[in-house]
Amino acid sequence: MRSNILRRLAGYVRGRSARPHYAIMPPMPDQISIRIHHQKRRGMAMKRTPVGLVVFLPKWMRSDSPQAQAFIAEGIHKLGAPPPREETLTAGDLRRMVNVWAQVLNVQPARVQIRTMYRKWGSCSSKGTICLNSALCSVPEELAEYVVVHELVHLTHFNHGREFKAAMTRALPDWRERELALTALLDGRVD
Numbered sequence: 001m002r003s004n005i006l007r008r009l010a011g012y013v014r015g016r017s018a019r020p021h022y023a024i025m026p027p028m029p030d031q032i033s034i035r036i037h038h039q040k041r042r043g044m045a046m047k048r049t050p051v052g053l054v055v056f057l058p059k060w061m062r063s064d065s066p067q068a069q070a071f072i073a074e075g076i077h078k079l080g081a082p083p084p085r086e087e088t089l090t091a092g093d094l095r096r097m098v099n100v101w102a103q104v105l106n107v108q109p110a111r112v113q114i115r116t117m118y119r120k121w122g123s124c125s126s127k128g129t130i131c132l133n134s135a136l137c138s139v140p141e142e143l144a145e146y147v148v149v150h151e152l153v154h155l156t157h158f159n160h161g162r163e164f165k166a167a168m169t170r171a172l173p174d175w176r177e178r179e180l181a182l183t184a185l186l187d188g189r190v191d
C-alpha cells in the first residue's frame with residue numbers, strides 16, 4: 001500500500017506540467033511558483049510552504065528591485081526550486097470530499113473554509129470550523145483526503161491522542177503512509 005502511494009506520488013511529482021498559478025517573477029524559469037508577501041519587516045525572508053516558495057519583503061521594497069531579485073535567486077538556489085503546480089482537484093471537489101466523509105464519520109463541521117495557508121495543510125477550530133489549504137487542490141487526491149479526514153476526526157477528538165489515532169485508523173487504515181507522503185511533498189503541517 002505504502003509503496004503504491006509513494007510510486008503514485010513520485011509519478012505525480014515527475015509528471016506535473018509547468019503551469020504556474022502564483023505570481024511569477026519575470027527573470028525566473030516559468031515553472032517556478034513564487035508568492036511575494038509584503039510585510040512590515042526590516043529584512044527579507046523566504047521559505048518553502050504548501051503554496052510554493054514564499055518571499056517576505058519589507059513593505060517599501062519592490063519585488064522587481066535588484067536587491068529582491070538577487071535575494072530570490074539565491075533563495076531558490078539554497079532551498080531548491082519548488083515543484084511546478086498543477087491543480088488536479090477543485091475547491092468543489094474538496095467540499096464534496098468533506099461532505100461525503102462528514103456523513104461517513106457522522107460529524108458536521110460548522111463551517112468549511114478553503115484558503116491559502118502558509119504553514120498548514122488544514123486546521124480545525126474548537127468551534128468546528130475546518131480550514132483546508134487551497135494548495136490541497138494540487139496534491140494527489142488520497143493525500144487531500146487524508147487531510148479532510150484528519151480535520152473531521154478532530155470534531156470528535158480535539159487532540160492527536162490515542163483515541164484520535166484509533167479513529168483515524170478505522171476511517172483510513174493507511175493514514176500514516178498518506179501523512180508521510182504528504183510530509184515528503186512539502187513542509188506543510190496538519191493541525
Ligand SMILES: [Zn+2]
Pocket residue numbers: 150154159160190191
Ligand atoms: Zn490535527
